[in-house]
Amino acid sequence: ETWDNTASWLTRAGICWFYGVTCHHRPGTPLTETTYNDNNGVTSLRLMKNNLQGTLPKEIFTGLPDLRILELQENNLVGSLPTEIGNIQKIEYLKLENNFFSSTVPTEIGLLGRLEHLEMGNNDFSGSLPDELGELKQLIAMGIFNSNLVGTVPSSLGKLVNLRQLYLDSNGLSGSIPATLAALTNLADVRLRRNALSGAIPSEIGNLKSLNVLYFDANELTGTIPSTLNKLDNLRELSLYKNKLTGRLPDLNSLSQLTHCYIDHNALTGFFPSWTLPELKHLFAYNNELSGKFPVLDGMPNLVKLRLDGNALTGTVGDEVGDLDALKELVMNSNKIGGTVPASLGNLLNLEKLMIHQNEVTGSVPDEVCALTKDRVLGEVVADCDSGEIECACCTECY
Secondary structure, eight states, X not given: OOOSOXXXXXXXXXXXXXXXXXXXXXXXXXXXXXXXXXXXXXEEEEOTTSOOEEEOOTHHHHSOTTOOEEEOOSSEEEEOOOGGGGXXXXXXXXXXXXXXXXXXXXXXXXXXXXXXXXXXXXXXXXXXXXGGGGGOTTOOEEEOOSSOOBSBOOGGGGGOTTOOEEEOOSSOOEEOOOGGGGGOTTOOEEEOOSSEEEEEOOGGXXXXXXXXXXXXXXXXXXXXXXXXGXXXXXXXXXXXXXXXXXXXXOOOTTOTTOOEEEOOSSEEEEEOOOOOOTTOOEEEOOSSEEESBOOOOTTOTTOSEEEOOSSOOBSOOOGGGGGOTTOOEEEOOSSOOOSOOOGGGGGOTTOOEEEOOSSOOOEEOOHHHHHHHHTTSOOEEEESTTTTSEEOSSOSEEO
C-alpha cells in the first residue's frame, strides 16, 4: 500500500504485466492481459525508488529461476538478505543500495557465478565481507560502501580479474590492503577511503595499469608512498590524505593525466620535488612536514587550487606563479617562506583566495594584487599585517 507505483500489482493481470517486471516471452505462451503469468519467464524486477517497505520475501530468490536483473535500490527495505539469494543463478545485476538491510552479507552470494554488478552500499550490515565474494569471477563492479562492515578486505578479491570498480569506502574495515588486489589489471576505480586500514600501501599497486581513480584516504596507513605509483600512467585522481604516511614524496612525473592529488594530513618530509604534471588541477599537500624551498610550479600550468600550508617550506615565491592563469586558491600560510609577495600574482585574474600569513614575508602586498579585489574576484586575502611584518591595503584578515 505504500508503493509509489503499483500498476497491475493489485489486479488479476498476469505477473508479466506488473509494473517493474520484464519477461522473456516463451513460444506458445499467450500474451493476453490475464494469462501472461509465467514466473519462469521473469527476467527482471526493477522497483527502485518505489517506497518499498518491509523485508525481502525469499520467494523472489526461489520462484524466479530466470531472473537476470534485480533492482530494488533506494527504498526502505529492512531485515536480512535471505540465504536463498544464492538460488538466482542467472542473475547479472543485483542492486540493493540505499536501503536498511541489516545482519551479515550472506556467503551464498558467492554462488552467483554470472553476477556482473553487485551494488549494496548505504545499508546497515554487520560483520565482515565473506571470502566467497572472490568466486564472482564475472564481476565488473562491486559497491558495498557506507554499510557498517568490519573485518578485513578479503584477499580472495584478487581473483576477480574482470573487476573494474571496487567501492568499499566508509566502513570499519581494518587490517592491511591485500597485495592480491594487484592482480586486478582491469581495475579502473578503487575506493577504500574512510576505513581503519593500516600497514603500508602495497608496492604491487603499481601493476594496476588501468587505474584512473585511487582513493585510500582517511585510514591509518603507514610507511612511504610507493614509488611504483609512477607506473600508473592512466591515473587521474590520487587521494591519500589523513593517513600516517612518512618519508619523501616520490617521482610522479609519469602521471601525465593526473588532475587531482590529495596527500595532506600526513607526516611527509623532505623537499618538494619538481613535478611535471601538465593536467594537475588540485594539489593539496598541507599539514605535513615538507621542507626546502617553495616549489617551482611551471610544470603544473593548469593548477586551480594549491595548498601547501602547515609545512616548513622556505625560500621565496617565484614570479612564475603569476603564469598559472587558472589558479583560484593559493594557500601557503604557516611555513617559513620569506622575501616579498611578487607583483606577478596580479596576473592571476581568477584568483579567489590568497593566504600568506604566518610566514617570514616582508614588504607589502602589491597594488597589482589588491586590484584583483576591486572586481570582487579575489575575496579572501590574509597576511601578517597585524604584526607589522607586511603592509596590506586589501587584506580581509590580518595576523
